[in-house]
């Protein structure tokens with residue numbers, strides 16, 4: 001039997017706090033007009049106090065599971081793509097696994113810049129098709145506001161926070177993730193980077209004073225790379241699926257800059273309405289940008305069963321990735337309230353189970369459990 005990795009659930013989360021171009025005009029030497037015409041961005045969302053990559057991933061994951069109609073315990077694998085994890089370790093994916101109560105899932109993070117979600121989707125789809133797993137949750141999530149230099153006008157206007165997620169499930173019907181393409185060119189690593197905080201330059205007074213814990217970018221070079229790469233990978237991933245550009249129902253590009261997207265659409269000669277953009281509302285959310293756009297498009301009825309959806313991204317590394325997906329499900333109607341309530345109750349229960357496990361671990365460390373086990377014997 002051929003196994004197809006179908007996208008059966010989708011969801012996104014954008015924090016409520018909005019930072020407009022007018023707000024940025026008061027922070028750095030810029031203008032709404034410059035930002036709109038050079039990037040297409042009007043506003044972006046910022047994580048509030050207490051919000052993190054884990055908490056936003058969780059929101060997006062819960063929505064995606066709801067659409068999929070799956071319980072967290074049915075997940076076999078969780079991959080979270082991020083360059084802004086809560087910690088270097090433990091992995092964001094493990095903390096999300098615990099909070100969801102996805103007790104049977106393997107979980108890990110991956111870092112591939114803005115192409116990360118496509119990397120995660122590709123790995124998950126291949127593992128499902130190969131027979132290793134039945135279901136997978138793939139999340140792209142970022143809290144870029146915490147690594148943005150708010151005094152640097154060249155980068156501060158570009159980035160935002162958020163999370164998007166999809167659930168994949170094996171099916172026998174032909175469709176789902178038809179083809180993927182991944183690539184990297186580390187010689188361009190210096191074009192977009194976070195200089196300090198890793199093993200090469202651990203945090204110190206010097207790294208903080210030199211503002212090395214913020215994104216540094218050579219925007220013009222990244223722009224040139226993206227304008228060339230985006231149409232190239234879109235065309236190639238469609239060919240790998242044995243299809244042509246005329247078959248594409250919707251292109252979901254990485255939401256970095258409207259001019260990059262417009263240039264790709266011109267090169268590919270795609271008809272108007274074939275591209276989904278939302279960067280005017282969110283800015284560049286790196287790994288989260290494609291899954292947020294994909295979820296929004298599906299919720300808005302822009303994607304129908306049978307449609308060919310192509311996602312294509314590029315980013316720090318340098319990296320790039322694309323996926324061609326034959327869509328198989330409509331966006332479901334919301335379930336009745338009582339069912340929504342029951343589903344919501346899973347998460348406090350998962351938190352209680354997690355607390356119990358911690359308590360047992362603590363008792364074990366005190367030797368109490370050994371004593372009780374001895375009494376039982």
Ligand code: ACO
Nearest residue numbers: 030031034113114153154157219220222223256257315316
């Ligand atoms: N407001 C006003 N003026 C500005 C601003 C600003 N926010 N930023 C730069 N400028 C000025 C520059 O100082 C420069 O002035 P000068 O001509 O006097 O020197 C002028 O505007 C033009 O600067 P450029 O950098 O050439 O502007 P460009 O048209 O290239 O646009 C931008 C800059 C928007 C950053 C563009 O290069 C871009 O989008 N690059 C790609 C970035 C990208 O996609 N990054 C994400 C990759 S994915 C990831 O992994 C996160």
